[in-house]
Amino acid sequence: xxxxxxxxxxxxxxxxxxxxxxTLQEEPEKEEPKEEPKKEPEPxxxxxxxxxxxxxxxxxxxxxxxxxxxxxxxxxxxxxKSGALVVIxxxxxxxxxxxxxxxxxxxxxPNDYIVDINGQTTKxxxxxxxxxxxxTLTLKVARPLPFTIKINRGEKPFGAGLKYQxxxxxxxxxxxxxxxxxxYNDSVQDSKKAFLNDCIIAINGKSDTPDKMIEIMKSSTxxxxxLVRPSRIQLQAAIV
Numbered sequence: 001x002x003x004x005x006x007x008x009x010x011x012x013x014x015x016x017x018x019x020x021x022x023t024l025q026e027e028p029e030k031e032e033p034k035e036e037p038k039k040e041p042e043p044x045x046x047x048x049x050x051x052x053x054x055x056x057x058x059x060x061x062x063x064x065x066x067x068x069x070x071x072x073x074x075x076x077x078x079x080x081k082s083g084a085l086v087v088i089x090x091x092x093x094x095x096x097x098x099x100x101x102x103x104x105x106x107x108x109x110p111n112d113y114i115v116d117i118n119g120q121t122t123k124x125x126x127x128x129x130x131x132x133x134x135x136t137l138t139l140k141v142a143r144p145l146p147f148t149i150k151i152n153r154g155e156k157p158f159g160a161g162l163k164y165q166x167x168x169x170x171x172x173x174x175x176x177x178x179x180x181x182x183x184y185n186d187s188v189q190d191s192k193k194a195f196l197n198d199c200i201i202a203i204n205g206k207s208d209t210p211d212k213m214i215e216i217m218k219s220s221t222x223x224x225x226x227l228v229r230p231s232r233i234q235l236q237a238a239i240v
Contacts, residue, residue, distance in 0.1 A: 061105065061142075061143040062140070062141065062142045062143070063105070063106050063140075063141055064138060064139065064140050064141070065098065065102075065106065065108060065138070065139045065141060066136055066137070066138045066139075067094050067095065067098050067136070067137050067139075068094070068135065068136055068137075069094065069133060069134060069135060069136070069137050070094055072093055072094065073091075073092070073093035073094070074093050074094050074095055074130060074137075075090060075091045075092055075093020075094055075095045075096050075097075076088075076089075076090055076091070076093070076095050076108070077089045077090075077091065077167070078114070078127075078130075079165060079168040079169075079170055080123050080127060081123065081172075081230075083115065083121070083122075083123065083230075084113040084114060084115045084123070084142075084230065085113070085114040085117075085123065085126055085127070085130075086111065086112070086113055086114075086168075086170055087108060087109065087110050087111065087112045087113075087114065088110060088167065088168055088169055088170075089110055089169075090108060090109070090110070095108055108139075108141060109143070110169065110207075111143070111144070111146075111169070111170075111201055111207075111228065112141050112142070112143050113141065113142045113143070113144065113230055114126065114139050114140070114141055115140050115141070115142050116138075116139070116140035117129040117130065117133075117137060117138070117139050117140075118133060118136075118137060118138055119138075142230075144228035144229060144230050145228070146201060146202075146226050146227065146228050147226070147227060147228075147229075148224050148225065148226045148227075149184060149192070149194055149224070149225050149227070150184075150222075150223075150224050150225075151180050151181065151184055151217075151222065151223055151224070151225060152180065152184075152221070152222050153179075153180040153217075153220070153221050153222065153223070154180070154221055155221075156179050156180045156183070157177075157179040157180065158179055158180050158181055158217050158218075159176065159177040159178055159179015159180055159181045159182050160173055160174075160175060160176055160177065160179070160181050161173075161174045161175025161176075161177065162174065162200075162210075162214065164210035165210075166209070166210070166211070167209070168209075168210060169201060169207050169208070169209065169210075170199045170200070170201060170210075171199065171200040171210045171213060171214070172197065172199055172200075173194060173195070173196060173197065173198045173199070173200065173227070174196065174197070175196070176194070176196065181194060194225070194227060195229065197229075197230075198227045198228070198229050199227060199228050199229075199230060200213065200225055200226070200227055201226050201227065201228055202225075202226035203216045203217060203223055203224070203225060203226070204216065204220075204223055204224050205224065205226065
């Protein structure tokens with residue numbers, strides 16, 4: 001069903017033979033060095049290598065943008081999330097004027113995450129800076145790397161609890177239930193799974209409104225889902 005709302009290498013251990021002097025042999029109770037061979041360093045050899053994090057941040061690009069806020073519009077439609085403002089689209093205004101002059105890898109584009117504005121990093125404080133700040137706005141932007149999964153739904157439901165805003169182009173994955181998505185996750189290694197709080201940004205390579213993307217998933221037995229994996233900690237750590 002669809003539920004939506006608007007070691008390191010082995011160490012070489014050198015075994016040392018302790019030669020007891022004749023004077024010490026007269027006092028066997030003091031021959032502590034004889035116990036040294038019992039010390040076993042093997043557990044050090046068994047130290048396991050750390051497992052790589054499988055839910056590591058999928059980021060390919062972060063950058064900063066500084067613009068002068070004018071009397072005109074900033075020119076961005078934003079989707080406010082818990083730890084970022086997601087760019088839905090760029091329209092006429094300050095940001096479009098900046099984009100027209102910026103290098104390709106410094107343009108602000110749809111699906112970019114704004115994670116800091118003038119040092120503010122919470123959703124509410126960043127929105128306040130957008131609305132109330134005068135002079136220079138400095139934005140830190142993170143662009144997640146999309147990844148795609150292939151779903152063969154057949155007669156099963158997709159099996160996900162989804163959350164979105166009507167005008168957004170993102171669908172948040174909030175719950176995974178019995179269905180095609182869970183079957184997919186069970187069939188692949190962790191690095192290829194979809195996780196809670198991943199965001200769906202396109203179906204069959206096309207980004208659209210959430211309602212239209214959900215309709216494609218409902219009406220199709222096979223489809224591709226493009227997601228990004230943002231999180232507040234991952235995004236902010238990537239630009240420190």
